[in-house]
Amino acid sequence: MKRIGLLLLILIITVPMVQAQQRITIYNHKLSPVLQKNKNLFSEKKEQVFWIVTSNVDSAKTYFRTKQVAIRILQEHAGGLLVVSAKGPIIDSLVLNQPFVRFVDVPRQPHEELAVGTFDNSLNTINLVHSKYAQLTGTNLVVSVKENKPDTTDIDYKARYISTPLSSNLISSHASYMCTIIAGGENSFYTGSGVAPAASLTSSNFATLLPDGENIYKQYGISVQNHSYGTGLENYYGADAAAYDASIINNPGLLHVFSSGNSGNLTSTGPYAGINNMSNLTGSFKMAKNIITVGATDSFGNVAYLSSRGPAYDGRLKPELIAFGEDGTSGAAAHTSGTVLLLQQYYKEKHGGTLPPSSLIKTILVNSADDRGTKGPDYQAGYGSLNAYKALQGLIAEQYFSGSVATNTTQTFSLPVPANTRQLKVTLCWMDPAAVVNTPKALVNDLDLELVENNTGKTWQPWVLSPAPIIDSLLLPAVRKKDTLNTVEQITIDNPSPGGYTIRVKGFSVTAGGNQSFSIAWLADAADQFQWQFPTAVDYVKSGENNLLRWSSSFNTTNGSLEYSLNKGLTWQTMENTTTLSPGHTYWQAPDTCSTALLRMTVNGQVFTTDTFTISPVLQVKVGFNCPDSAMLFWDHIPGINTYRVYRLGSKYLEPLTTLTDTSIIIRQPGNNLWYTVAPVITPTREGTKAYTINYQLQGVDCYIKNFLVELENGNTGMLMAEIGTTLNVKSLTFEKLTSGGYEPLQTFQPVSSLFFNMADNNLVDGVNTYRVKLLLNNGMVIYSNPQSIYYFITTRYLIFPNPVKVTGYLSVLSKEEPENSYLLLYNTLGQQVLQYRLQQTVEMVPLSGLKSGIYFVMIKKNGKKDFTTKVMVQ
Structure with missing residues (x-):
């Protein structure tokens, strides 16, 4: 009896599955190859998207409505295509067998x-x-x-x-x-x-x-x-x-x-x-x-x-x-x-x-x-x-x-x-x-x-x-x-x-x-035609680099003679006496210059000359300073070029801002005009390649100061390094250190003739050592960097700051070693514990929200034992 019951159960389960498979097989011609390979999609109980191509969209809509078929029409396209959402078994049992259904597919992942x-x-x-x-x-x-x-x-x-x-x-x-x-x-x-x-x-x-x-x-x-x-x-x-x-x-x-x-x-x-x-x-x-x-x-x-x-x-x-x-x-x-x-x-x-x-x-x-x-x-x-x-x-x-x-x-x-x-x-x-x-x-x-x-x-x-x-x-x-x-x-x-x-x-x-x-x-x-395809008048040839020259030719002749001129065709220099024409291209190592130029190919006594084009290097525009009221841009001088044109991004395209003979420009009140580039002017009507256009605010330069870094070296020396964007109008640069009496000068550089500065501080104090850079301009204006700190452990394994700390702020906890099973505890003056915080990293930011102003005692416990104590004022 048990065996008969088991057979009946198997029949109950498998017969509908076989019938479903038979239905799908019967209508294979209506299935895309994707669906023919993935027929398991018809057994999915969750809704998915299908494409149904019909011979008559109105017949399909009427059928779905009158038979209350659980299908949602998402889109309708030309040619009787309906994009629908439905469960696979619905498509299998109620859609594939309909005469108005020509084809069923599923969207794929592009x-x-x-x-x-x-x-x-x-x-x-x-x-x-x-x-x-x-x-x-x-x-x-x-x-x-x-x-x-x-x-x-x-x-x-x-x-x-x-x-x-x-x-x-x-x-x-x-x-x-x-x-x-x-x-x-x-x-x-x-x-x-x-x-x-x-x-x-x-x-x-x-x-x-x-x-x-x-x-x-x-x-x-x-x-x-x-x-x-x-x-x-x-x-x-x-x-x-x-x-x-x-x-x-x-x-x-x-x-x-x-x-x-x-x-x-x-x-x-x-x-x-x-x-x-x-x-x-x-x-x-x-x-x-x-x-x-x-x-x-x-x-x-x-x-x-x-x-x-x-x-x-x-x-x-x-x-x-x-x-x-x-x-x-x-x-x-x-x-x-x-x-x-x-x-x-x-x-x-x-x-x-x-x-x-x-x-x-x-x-x-x-x-x-x-x-x-x-x-x-x-x-x-x-x-x-x-x-x-x-x-x-x-x-x-x-x-x-x-x-x-x-x-x-x-x-x-x-x-x-x-x-x-x-x-x-x-x-x-x-x-x-x-x-x-x-x-x-x-x-x-x-x-x-x-x-x-x-x-x-x-x-x-x-x-x-x-x-x-x-x-x-x-x-x-x-x-x-x-x-x-x-x-x-x-x-x-x-x-x-x-x-x-x-x-x-x-x-x-x-x-x-x-x-x-x-x-x-x-x-x-036509036969015996030749045309240059590169360079044209709008192309840029890179100076000192290999450039791929292109042409089309219908000559039966095998070779031509290739020359170039840097003086408007007054004199020509031979590049290749026998240039093979059939490939339609050759490489040319352009001279390291910034100039207009011409190329010419001579074939069977006929001369074919390019448009006038430019050879030039690519400038790099840099930011000297980025102050609230002005910004300075500068670039390297190109030998033989005495004029440069500065461009600014307008409403849609680059627009000329000014032409100058200097290699720097100070832009007053730039406002929302952020993007600039520069092109060398070769002749009054011809320019070289424009530099990469830059957003001057995204070049890592603040108001003169580009970088200020500090780091601990050899475990006991503070290394200070600074970089400025330009020396223009800079009178002096000073490294300063924060003491109990305020910032004190460590070293001053005057006159300023370099963009890079560094010094060593061999007198680190136990705890936090904070520095800044002071720039003095010729007009008396003073510019400070953001402060940077070195944390130096001598007698203690922990540094806790700032002190005092704002009640809405964070208490920074620095550990000399990776903390293991360590907790920071805070007690008020009544001895009540008001905060417990697990320390898991060498640098932790502990939130103080909910505390009242006052004096608190700090204890750090490690493995259940007291490891450090101090006190902090919360304001």
Whole structure:
């Protein structure tokens, strides 16, 4: 009977569990891969957040209401996505079996993907845009950085951060770095210069992993959202991917830019499971079609080892672009987001304030990218490295078309190709409707790109990569064929024949929306062209250091001759007689000087000269004194420089305060103006590198006195050390010691010709030895340091002070040795114990709250025996 009873009990317990598991297994196709691996979440009795994708939101709401399902709807997103809070068993028993439920997922924990390292805005020609188009700064545009909150007090985006309820409560240095890369104002140092330094910034918490509400982007005027974070390897088209695709469709001027991830060395999951170093994008949201996903490179354009690679789960090309981000893909995404802002500003100002279609900006960026690694597109470098200047040139020259097609319709565009073209490139891009969640193939509307040479009728199809889940296939170069996966298609022709060409866009299968709009960008790179990319007029070359020079060249010639001039081109000094052109860069050990300079490269008798740039060292600004009514700043003299310009941080940016020939300045009544920097003036119109901007109140300098330290040396000598910020107007410095009659001088230094002072006191007294520094200025003003003390034990093992002590204060107890099982006891004049305090450290602060004024007897007991007695007056 006992055995039968036990079997019944087991059946009672296990049958419901088996039934639950069977239910979940039946609806596996509705579960994300994350939930399929974590089915234990359905047995959790506490509420948690789920994402439910429905075919009809109204049907879901009606069902939840009429059946009184214990579900709270937290958010509603486009595409039938509901963010809900519910217990796992409720989802299992009452939700998964409903016909209107298409897909269920759970939010994952995002993590940041970069700590910013090296500054370099020349690889992606951002500096070239700043130099040639200074008016493009991102003005009147807003970028959202979706992650934790940046430090909103950072001076590099002073008065340009927009606070909203969407921000995280957590402040992150990573978010601050991203904001600086995108829109830093160069207030801290030149490395704090962002791509779009006048853009406004806001932030949105990345905890939900879903796009913000459509009204949010419109309310705050957000045209770019940067996403420099990831989760794990998630190779499926999730609810978040569909939501981001829908977000861009519903906000045609908005672009979402994502980092590809820092997991390029990991083994893939999903359809590409088991393949090493491929298909390892960090998050299902990065499987979206309409976003831009960006991988990272080093300063030479090589794909970083840890940069996550494609393909996407269904074989689509990812990442689309790569950009500089030597320590991770976060910075690469941020550089791209900033570039999008510059392109949007140019287009917006030329088109009556209208933002460009996101498909146009995406196709322009892809089409202008510099091919890297394997020739043509690949799963490591995408379509190539971001080239901000070339993208802007394509936009300015209006080398683009727009159109729309339906199924079985074709739109054509005429394209004249000039002689001497080294390469012709044409790129098609469309923003595809969101696909059904968890679909095996994300493409909805399929368009086809073709290029036809009019004279011969020869036709070219786009480059297509093999999506086969075999490593050898994934590494094959692209071939020309019909593309049935991607929403970006590209055709290139090397050395095309001059003449007329026709671009054809066919609507192979447009099943959603009736007509599919698209954008095309084209580019005809001429042969025998050379352009300097670094240095430009806005760049800083470091004197006496190795500097990486950059250029682009379409010459077939192997070498050029490289020279520099420090006298406006009157004379030239040869650096390299045979500079190899193909790498596009070389190092130059700049002379140790502060000067304007020029570089020139001679190729086949043609001379290409840089803009005038500056070579300079970096000054260090120091604080001489920081008094209530004034502050003094000073810096070292630079040989050959006689003039310096002082800057002060204004309402948003650094503003010139004054120009002087001295190497110091006294700022009278500085008020709330705390931040200052200095630049050497090389010519009336050219400056060297500004010093790091400092807050003069945070440099550890008070009113002349910078440091005053005292310490016990050799057990019996007091060492006194002082440092002042400047000798200017200082008549004398004196070390003083507190005695029963007040402070008495120990040693005076006059005249004052040094910033550092020290002396030894060989006459320490038993107990507390207190000192201070006295400064006498030439105008008779006296400045004292804060007092510092040395505690010297001779006849006693304990020091108790102050005496008298305030009733609201603390009684300090110093022990010569680490106290063990020791207590301090206080008795009033009647012999009553009024306080007991256990001593556990050599320095204790004993509170006296509750005591009355009067004389008290102090006793210290150690191991139950009297060890010390004294008395103290409480006031």
